[in-house]
Amino acid sequence: MKQTPRISFYEASARQRVAGLLDPGSFREILPPTEKRTSPHLGLFDAPVSFDDGVVIGEGTLEGKPVAIFAQEGKFRGGSLGEVHAAKITGLILRAAARKPQAVLGLLDSGGVRLEEANAGEIGSTEIMRAIFEARRVGVPVIGLLGGSCGCFGGASIIAGCCDALVASEEARLSVSGPEVIETVMGVEAFDSRDRALVWRTTGGKNRFLFGKVATLVDDHIPAFRTAASALVRPSTPLRLDSLRTERDALVRRIATFGTCTDAKQIWEKMGLPADRVSDMTAAELTAAKPA
Amino acid sequence: MELSALLDQLFPEGHRVAVDDALVSGEATLGGQTVAVLGTTNHSFIGIREAVALSGKFLDLVEKRPGIPVIMLVDNNGQRMALDEELLVLPEYIAHLLRAQQLARASGSRLVAVVYGNSIAGGFIAFGMLADRVVSVPGAETSVMKLEAIARVTKMPLEKLQDLAKQVSVFAPGCDHFFRMGGLHEIWTDNFSARLQATLASDDTHDTRAALGLERGGRKAARAVIDDVLGA
Structure with missing residues (x-):
């Protein structure tokens, strides 16, 4: 059977992902970039700006x-959350609400x-989270797609956590502290960030999928993201005490x-999976093997 | 400031608050009414266990005392940084804690965060920054990342960053900076109890921080960008 050529989400630019x-x-x-909404702060640091401040909405x-x-x-400053960048996302989600x-x-x-915009970015991240809760309150679901080259760390990881559902590839990395940060603060024996296999099996999409955070x-492959995201579109369910109790019990x-x-690997073994083989499985194979 | 001194000054009418390890919880009387008190102490880190401990308290309040004001006492050194915490999906635990706070808000509870110790990065997001109102008292320190670390990552000399921090509030640690950015609604230096009662008297739970950042000159772009997106 002839395979469709792979269209990598990981390697694509933000605009290519949206188009695909x-x-x-x-x-x-x-x-759009013609509006030139650049960061008002990066100039202080003699750093280059981008006409969309690193986010397309x-x-x-x-x-x-x-x-x-x-x-x-x-590809622009690691997809980092600056003042304008975060405000564009907040505005978009409130508009959707x-x-x-x-x-x-x-x-x-x-x-x-x-x-360079640490305070603005941190506050902006939490404005995004409140906007997500507002959208969800009125029934508009927020679906996160993870699989880009920078991963999803820090404030962005908590934004992902606030979504209704996530679609991710194995290449997606999701954690609050990035491996490099843990290594810098806690030492290389706590987390060797150069051990790519360790990084991927700890923070990668497969581990997050097996725990259920990734739906x-x-x-x-961009078309695979498209099909999966489309299948997850359904009205957001209201926050309820019993569902949050259930969520907490599971955690x-x-x-x-x-x-x-x-x-x-210890986790996968406890789940009854062939721990040494998980890293080599395709998404479909792991989905079939996932314990109910 | 010290937790016991803070409690005495916030709640001169009395408080019944227990400290269990790093977790602070209980009740207090304010203006003749009962309020819930929930927080952390001793510069605790917020990890997966702290997140479910705190979320459990919020859910208990929603079940047994719906609508009770919740005074969140903030003192943490950030998210717990460890491979085994991230292995179990720390972002999911923090988001769960935020959802529990959102449920309390939706059930009619006012959430007021009082920063009295450290409040750092993911720890401050997990517990404090999503309250309806966030205030600081003396001794509070807010920070996303230390200047030394920013210098390392941005490859800017520390001295230049220290100079810049005198001119702008956008990146450097400190409550004054956070206030100018709209990240703190108020900085309290006295009359905590009266100020807390006044804060609780308002029932506005909207996120006003972008407007505050504009008004105070620290964050001049965000509000306009949000409005332009809404109106596009």
């Missing part, structure tokens, strides 16, 4: 469904808060069951 996810010609960008359709979308550009498209798609590709695991159980594990 949405229906052809449907995307309308808001505050707008509206379009996904398999016919109206959606809002934002896509962080990892008012206009009620069928979903917000969030393509997170970010090392976290932009250090759909896909291979690194408490996870600590009880896996809290002493120091390597993802």
Whole structure:
């Protein structure tokens, strides 16, 4: 059987990802680069600016469904959250809460808060989180797509955590502290960030999928992201005490069951998976093998 | 400032607050009404265990005392940095804690965060920054990353960063900077109890921080960008 050529999400730019996810010609960008909304702060550091401040936002359709979308550009300052960057995302999500498209798609590709704008980026991250809760409150789901070259760290990782559902590839890395940060602060014996296999099995999409935080695991192929995201579009369910109790119970159980594990392989073994083979499985193979 | 001194000054009518390891929880009387008190102390880190401990308290309040004001006492040294915490998906635990706070807000509880110790990066996001109102008292220190670390990553000389920090509030640690950016609603130096009652008297739970950042000159772009996106 002839394979469709792979269109890598990991290697694509933010604009290429948006174009590949949405229906052809449907995307309308808001505050496009011609508006030149650059960072008012980077100049202080003699650092280059970008006319979109490293994030593309707008509206379009996904398999016919109206959606809002934002896509962080990892190639500009690591997709970092600066003042304008974060405000564009907050504005987009609040706009969705008012206009009620069928979903917000969030393509997170970010090392976290932009250090040159640390305070603005941190506050801006939490404005995004409150905007997500507002969108969800009125029934608009926020679906995160992870698989970019910068991963999803720091404030961006918590934004991902606040989403209704996540689609991710194995290449996606999701954690609050990045491996380099843990190594710098705690020492190389705590986390060797140059050990790529260790980084991927700890923070990568497969581990996050097996714990259930990632709803759909896909291979690194933009059309696979598109199909998976479209299938997850459904109205956000209201926050309820019983569902949050259930969520908490599962998180408490996870600590009880896996809290002493120091390597993802130990977790996979406890889950009854062939731990040494997980890293080599395709998304479909791992999905089939995942314990119920 | 010290937790016991803070409690005495916030709640002169009385408080019944227990400290269990780093977790602070209980009740206090304020203006004749009962409020819930919840927080951390001893510069605790916020990891997966702290997140579920705190979320459990929020959920108990929603179940047993819906609508009770929650005074969140903030003192943490950030998210717990460890491979085994990240292995179990720390972002999911922090987001769960934020959802529990959101449920409390949606159930009618006012959330007021009082920063009295450290409040750093992911720890401050997890517990404090998503309250309706965030205030600081003397001794509070807010920070995303230390200047030394920013210097290392941005490859800028520390002296230049220290000079820049005198001119702008966008990156350097400190409550005054955070206030100018709109990240703290108020900085309290006295009359904590009266100020807390006044804060609770307002029922505005909207996120006003971008407007505050504009008004105070620290964050001049964010509000306009949000408005332009809304109006596009």
